[in-house]
Amino acid sequence: MNGDTKKKSTPYTVPIGPVHPALKEPVMFTFQMEGEVVRSVDFAPGNTHRGIEWMGMRRNPVQIVHLTDRICGICGVVHSLSFARAVEQIAEIEVPPRADYIRTILHELERMQSHLLWAGVAAHELGFDSLLFLAWRVREQSMDLIENLTGNRVNYGIVQIGGVRRDISDEQRPIIEQGLSYYRGLLDQMKTVFLDDSTIRMRCRGHGLLSYRDAQILCAVGPTARASGVAMDVRHDYPYCAYGDLNVQPVIPPQEFGGPQGDVYDRIIVRLLEIAQSIDIIQQCMDNMPAGEILWEKKYPKLLSVLKKAQGEAIGRVEAPRGECMHYVRMDGNDAPATWKVKASSYSNLMSWIPMIKGEQLADIPIIVASIDPCMSCTDRVTVIREGSAANLTKEELTRLSREKTRRLSQC
Amino acid sequence: MLTDIILTVAGAVLVGIFGIIVAFFLMGIDRIVTARMQARIGPPLIQPLTDMRKLFTKENVVPANAIPWLFNMAPVVALASAITILLYIPVGGFPPVLSGGGDLILVMYLLTLPALALVAGGFSSGSPYATVGAQREMVTMIAYEFPLAVVIIAIAWKLTVSGIPLPFMLASVQANPVWGLVGPLGIIGILILFFVLLIVTPAELSRIPFDTPEAETELAGGVLVEYSGKNLALFTLTQGVKTVVMASLVVALFIPYRLSAILPTPAILQPVLDLLFYLVLVVLVSFIAVSLIRVSMARFRINQVVSAYWMYLSLVGIAGMLLIMADHILGVV
């Protein structure tokens, strides 16, 4: 096979996307190939733009907080928590400690189910469907737990401005304990089937490399950055909710697995270890949960009037399963916020595809693309349409438009 | 003479129909067993038949930049050649229909034909995915041919030195089980060859971990990406018949036993008993070689397929062959 690459061969183009079995959400890739090797890659997101921010700017924050649940099918708590934290800062609302702990528990449950979901998807991309079924079967327990605590499996609707909407009762405690011990028992098995498997190791070790330097230059976040050895985690660097009381360290691939190398295998390790970390965090929260109120203001009409009077701007940051997620909110004394901007974690991670994929084989594209756990519907906040069809913006145009928008915002 | 021809034709038709029925049966079993191993319920046994019936009612879509005659011919050639192989190997406990006409070497050649038809179909469909898939199919084909040849030659060599006439004929392989011809060292050698042939089977059938030419998540179906309707049905059927072929080949080479020869049975029941025993063996072989391997591994990269077959499996196969040779030489001395 090596002899072939030396032959004079013209690169050919392989398009993947916007709809392709390798992609769970639409994004358009164009690969320049030489034989089986990728020479260069370009991608175009923007296929799932739904105008959620536009919808949000016509609703009051209490309505938006449930709209944010729908930004992503998996990170319901992440987006609503991030938005709620931004609004709470603007209106100077103090969240009761018990609500902070409940938020943390749900946040970590969500991380567990998201990582298990990812593990299944990654296995499927490798053609290992049995592992997909195993991971998703195991994930079911965390979904049931979330359903029990919040009342719904996917769009939880649990976070409210100033707290959470449902308390964890004493009857629910044993259910959580039971779920945690279920995962504790399974964790070793999950590690064995994912990390000891020769075929997975063969496909993932040393592929999709993102160096420490590239991860920093491209501002990668979350497990993608941590797998490259960048010790960053919003829960540790900028604690929110109950994380200040807990001991949360960024998970870096440990030496027993060869230390951080920044390949796909490391991203599997980081996510599996983060499931263990989440179990630990939930346990700590359960043990130390203070008593008290769960909402800053129980009467919604009063909350609405407080929010209407609020003025100012703030950023809510949380560590989503995929990395740092940010919501910028500006309120100007109206019902609806003047500006609401969502920066999802995948947005920061997308650019790391380019150094990862370059030089890899066509066969590795699905797993490398999936390895950053891209969430396109979280990311797609802009789509450019000119004369009825999709258009591209140049860097200069984009910079100019961004500056104009910033000026416009700072005036209001 | 004329009756001979008529009998042969009738036999060929019967074997073809029988092969297709067993193919559906094996596909159904494979899907159920796979599902159960993955903690799913799985489809009913007749699901492959239902799928096929649906596909046959659908339209054939020929892509604009395909070569229509080649594109439409490929599935027919593939199925025809797959059924032809069935005529040369013992199926259902009966001797091959065309037993006088061909031997193992011919079967080996014929086995490449469905794959070649698939390659032709892939290249003629004018899609980049299909082209990449067709290239991979060719590479895979070249890769697994060598271990396959090693297995067949080793067995034929053993038969030759044991003084059996026409060692490449399947009828003689069938009549003289290799296990009885060798000593303990040779048994290990044959076990190794058995293992090699079981690992060659998933590649021959384009199943995970060697399904790189189709690779659902990479190439969206690869060589088959542009195929639809009846053409796709024919290719699916080809895969099914090839499963029967490979399983029958494994049974014929390594487990050529008849239950009726061991158990005293009335003459009328003998074919029934042989048929049932054959079906059990075929299901067992396809469970190990197709279902179990398929569910327990990740897909290989194409270069890993090549190195797996050319380096590791060929070496293992040659080691098995050497063991048989050593056994023979020690036995003679």
Place this chain on the structure above:
Amino acid sequence: MVRLPMVTELLMQLFKNPATNAFPARYLPPSVTKFLYNVAQGKAAINPPVTVPPRFRGKITYDRESCIGCQLCMRVCPAHAIEFLPSTKRVRIYVTQCIFCSQCNDICPKDCLHMSPEFLLATENRFADSQIVE
């Protein structure tokens, strides 16, 4: 050395019960509409779905009598699924638009809105009787 830890797991699973809940039927019926018709007639039975936990948020229920028409629920509904009917001073809820956040339940001063555990809501007509609560 080649290690395939899944093989033992898979072979063990072969002899265990599948995890799938066979809802609504074990296999796809030849005709789904006929099957559902038979179920409605009582001639066929569906396998029950997985049970929902207490306080599950399903289809909304509305106590028309105790409602005072204050319209507070409309202010917090993120999906604009609630319509006010000025003639009767009551509300109408479009279930197809509802996002099941149950925020209207929380704000209602008369406690006349609740979430039921019912979740099998699919129909072909978004204005069917079952999809409108009033």
